[in-house]
Amino acid sequence: MFFKQLFDAESSTYTYLIADDATHEAVIIDPVFEQAERDLKLVREHGLKLKYSLETHVHADHITGAQTLKDATGAVTAVSADCHAQGYDRLLKDGDVILFGHEEITVIATPGHTPGSVSLLWRDRVFTGDTLLIGGCGRTDFQGGSAADLWSSITEKLFSLDDQTLVFPGHDYKGRRLSSIGEEKQFNARVAGKTRDEFIGIMNNLGLPMPKRIHEAVPANLEAGAMQAATRIEANPAAADTALQSVSAEQLFAAMAAGAVNILDVRTPGEFDTVKIAGSLNMPLDRLDAAALIARFGAETPLYCICQTGTRSQIAASKLRVGGLRQVIQVDGGTNAWVAAGYAVESGARKVMSLDRQMRITAGALVVTGIAAGALVHPAAYWLAAFIGAGLVYAGLSNSCGMTVVLAKMPWNR
Ligand SMILES: N[C@@H](CCC(=O)N[C@@H](CS)C(=O)NCC(=O)O)C(=O)O
Ligand SMILES: [Fe+2]
Structure with missing residues (x-):
């Protein structure tokens, strides 16, 4: 609370x-x-x-x-x-x-x-x-x-x-x-x-x-x-916007129409290559480097932080603020909201499934495996399903997900 x-x-x-x-x-x-x-x-x-x-x-x-x-x-x-x-x-x-x-x-x-x-x-x-x-x-x-x-x-x-x-x-x-x-x-x-x-x-x-x-x-x-x-x-x-925390996809679009803006995409390189906002820079959440961003953009320049749904960008924004960037603004709803609003994206040749979908498939597959192995091999395997279930509940409550962190490190996401 x-x-x-x-x-x-x-x-x-x-x-x-x-x-x-x-x-x-x-x-x-x-x-x-x-x-x-x-x-x-x-x-x-x-x-x-x-x-x-x-x-x-x-x-x-x-x-x-x-x-x-x-x-x-x-x-x-x-x-x-x-x-x-x-x-x-x-x-x-x-x-x-x-x-x-x-x-x-x-x-x-x-x-x-x-x-x-x-x-x-x-x-x-x-x-x-x-x-x-x-x-x-x-x-x-x-x-x-x-x-x-x-x-x-x-x-x-x-x-x-x-x-x-x-x-x-x-x-x-x-x-x-x-x-x-x-x-x-x-x-x-x-x-x-x-x-x-x-x-x-x-x-x-x-x-x-x-x-x-x-x-x-x-x-x-x-x-x-x-x-x-x-x-x-x-x-x-400067007091007008130092505290602005988040914008909608529509507000980001309006800011881009009004002049050049810096967009930092914190999804994995795989997700980024699949679909991205033109001109955005990719720095995955697990490889954030506030010092490098300050060196590149300066600490006072507004930086719009985006991911797929708005969860990773929120974590990234608070890490970057702690790292000394004064004006990090996260984009609510992420690239999903951007695409849903009908704004243009660039798509690369590479097609990697979003981390969110990879996580759902992995979690579902582990639960099914746990239950099947529990019934056919040894009842202890039920614990795998229970563990994944508890992990998902924890991920939902804490807004952080260990499985996503592991998946992000997989070679196809790099
Ligand atoms: N000394 C205070 C007085 C504040 C005052 O009168 N407060 C109002 C609330 S806006 C009140 O109801 N006070 C209750 C009391 O002092 O018993 C001042 O000058 O601001
Ligand atoms: Fe009062």
Whole structure:
């Protein structure tokens, strides 16, 4: 499970980065503009594809990094429709489900701190924004807040979640990181043992000073932090694409139409000779040499990394980034997607079956052999079939395949 709780000390804001282990598709919750480089570095280092940047509400105390992250990664930005904000790609409603890889987040409308506040439920944890804080809750004295609504959101919606559900808040001002629904029911100073009227009385008499940045933050967040994102790119144009992780075949085609691009094909020489994109360079995954690529193209030049389906190129891209290439972009779906989109390829005289098909045939043949030998020769041979089956499961889960590595070294693939 990929889960990171990140902290911005200036505003005491928690940002959460979560990802699906199998596909590396990721979601960020409540990013802070000033922390965008930190967040993008994590996305890059872990080879994540940032699919969504979600807001729990329009914040009053910091500016969101949503647009900045979108510019760098193509993430879809989202906020509740009830925030009446402009400039986000998706407007969330109660019950909406956000899909990333095999994971899902459910949107729970929890108005009160602001009318558009939502909590986001993922697996055994809920990201409560400023609706439910550890031992407290968000204030309700600005941005259309309502203590009565907040009471219902906390006691009827959040407290109906399982007591074991972990609570990850939008802020904590005392260094606490998480709590649980059960703990908050028991100990939350504003809610536990209180009546609705007592709660409303407390909330209407907090007497807190306004957040320092409210007049700057609210208008900026109503536009997803777009002005700040544009200013950042004006100041440093290279910031626009240093973090771009992956493109579709269509986007690669558009980039090629716009000017020369460097394409690195990490399939085996056999696969490469069979079919390739004109002008691409072949360097198989097991013979990657980042230093040679830097010497040839430079560390800052964008390099598009492609394989047959997008798995090997993803591994290659993260190895090359670690090796010092700053702008490695992998092509989703690989040459399969390129061919399916109808773009031109060069085919050589040599015809080698794709590594993926070779792997399926080899695995299938070994399973059949194991079962046949188990029935006819010795039952111990059944273990061969079991071993191959387990290996395939592991290969699927870990997105790496030992058999493919061995096959790639076979003479016909060279
Ligand atoms: N000192 C902080 C105040 C932040 C603040 O008021 N935070 C809001 C959330 S946006 C809140 O509800 N705080 C709850 C509390 O302080 O109890 C600032 O100036 O930014
Ligand atoms: Fe807030």
